[in-house]
Amino acid sequence: MFDATLHIPPFNVRLRSPFAAVRRHVHTFYPRSVLPQDSRVFIDFDIEVLPGRGLRRVWRPQARFLLDGAEPFFPLPAAQAAPMFEWGMNWCVAQRPMGWLVMHGAVLARDGAALVMPGFPGAGKSTLCASLAFIEGWRLLSDELTVLDPSDGLLVPHPRPISLKNNSIGVVTAFPGAHLGPIYRDTRKGTITHAACPPASMADAAQRARAAWIVFPRFEVGAALRIEQISRVEAFTLISEQSFNGERMGGPGFDALCAMFDHVTCHELVYGSTDGGLEGIRRICTP
Known part of the structure; x- marks a missing residue:
């Protein structure tokens, strides 16, 4: 055992x-x-x-x-x-974790500023998250779970393996420094595997970050790169749908999410390739 x-x-x-x-x-x-x-x-x-x-x-x-x-x-x-x-x-x-607001989304950080990518099924979030971590050198806080601490308004790192499925497996296999585990077929999510979290991200897991960008990515095969800034109200509504425990937290969770939006810009990103997705994030996250 x-x-x-x-x-x-x-x-x-x-x-x-x-x-x-x-x-x-x-x-x-x-x-x-x-x-x-x-x-x-x-x-x-x-x-x-x-x-x-x-x-x-x-x-x-x-x-x-x-x-x-x-x-x-x-x-x-x-x-x-x-x-x-x-x-x-x-x-x-x-x-x-009732004391923290937990949402479905990837989180990466650079110089203390965090990029939050809420996860809708089939949007390509995990593949884009892996490309930012392995190709662009962003620090991975989490591939799946956005954890917000209401006490300080910061995002709490929860680094674990990046979950990959179906076509994304072959894409991420080619990334420099990516180490993938066994492939599991015929799961409820199709064919899946995991990519190990970059060691530097694990080493810096005590460093929290403040949200600076919220991006809703959507992968469409062959699509031209499109970036659209959206209002904080629209983004708030969309990200609230991805909250696991917002209703249970009540007022403190709502207030914490509102406060997070005081510091962010919000965008929708449509891209048709890994290079296109990375270019879109560069444009959004360049000061």
Whole structure:
């Protein structure tokens, strides 16, 4: 049984699993995150990835995700145990940290200024996020989750592997410094894999950033580059739709999101290639 405590900023996670694929996933993507066994730290998430029960251990084997002993969603095929850990972590962060506002979106930073790219399905967010991290040298705060601390108005880094699917896998494979893990086929998201977070981003995970740009990217094959500045009101409405816990946070979450918009410019970006997406971000984020 693999049993380790991981510091995945800003959280401490206890992970237990008998699946060799889960152990390899941790050693591949979180090699410096494993804490000494005698560490006495507060555990934010107590996670188990376990085999299915009864016949499901041998007939069409399954993997189950448990948080604090409870099973929040249905099992998946055992071959998907490692990505199940990543999907389960997303669920944990979206559901648990009541003191922070959590939204679906990628966050990268440069010189303390953060670029937020809210994530709509099929928009190409993860591919553009990877290209900014590996080609342009932006610091990755998170590929999936925008975490805003209402107490200081800053974005909290949560660096983890970049989730890639389908056509984006071949694109990111060619990026300099990109290290991809195993490919998983026939998942609920299609064919997926993960790209390791750049080491420099992991090393700087204690450095928060202030939002400066909010960009809603949309990839369209062969499309000419289009950049349109939009109002903060429109952007606020769109990003509110991507909030996981805004309603539960109530007034403090609403106020924190309003305050974040005091410092940002907002754009929609349509692009038809990686080079086009990067050029669009350069134009938007150049002072």
